[in-house]
Amino acid sequence: MNLNDHETAEKLMKSFLRFSKTNWQHQQTFFRYKPSEMRVLFCIKRGSSLDKPEMKVSEISKHLQVTPPTVTQLINELEGKGLVERQVDPADRRAVRIRLTEQGEAVQQEAEDAFLSSFQGLVAYLGEKESLQLSKLMSKATRYFHEQKNPSQVSEGEGE
Template sequence: MKHPVAKSVGWALVHAARLHRTRIGERLAALGLFPGQEQVLQALSTVDTMTMGELAHILRVKPPTASKTIARLAAQGLVERIAEPGDARIVIVRLTEEGAIRAIAIDKLWTEVENELLDDFDNKERKRLRKLLRKAARNLAGLQALDDADEDIETDGEDVDDIVE
């Protein structure tokens, strides 16, 4: 029996994304990492240092989420946290030498899984799929921006988190 929305593009996208995330998760486990942690190491591998706020912004998560992930990675010796000289409230993070080695392994892992994902796609199909997925993401991002604006109007400018608590 087919899934009721088997012909849905959204369902196909979710299904493919789950399979991809599972495959990535299996490969990350071999590196001693959990899904999501690789994104932190990859983001930090592109710069010397980054503030926790910058990292949270890049990852599109709230600062406490980024902070928890950094704490776990620091416990593994993959990142280090440093208080900003002159303002201890600002925390700077950077990869350790071991973290940089893992980031390289993650890049290799991502390339291998992407090649598995797109095994029977030719270059034209790969480019077209990438373009279509980016277009779909822009569509949803635009709607998210509209949803965020609606929330601001509905709450009369109050922070939604403050209302929930």
């Protein structure tokens, strides 16, 4: 590694640190809800379909890569706020399925609209070409760090 490589690595590291400190994901804040609660709402929305509008705790846990007890705790909080509801799975009475309530749907949609608007603003600021370039570079960086952490789980095209 030559001196330029070291300087470039330091610049890149500082850029990543500055970016993480911008707290970009909280620009459109939903003070009533924790980021972890919003991730669960988004996960349920994305993981559900018209014929199956709910998910099991284990499915949510797998998607979010957190433990089932963590998801259960978040579900308890969201249920207390009226954003999700539990239903016994008719096919397996031991399983419980989680679905968004009407209020949960509205909160999730409001957050999704706010995030989309924020990123549309970023596209307008950077321009189409640089936005696509940034997207590709971030996907590539994510893939690099994922491969460093999990060398046996390398997958083609992840994140693009």
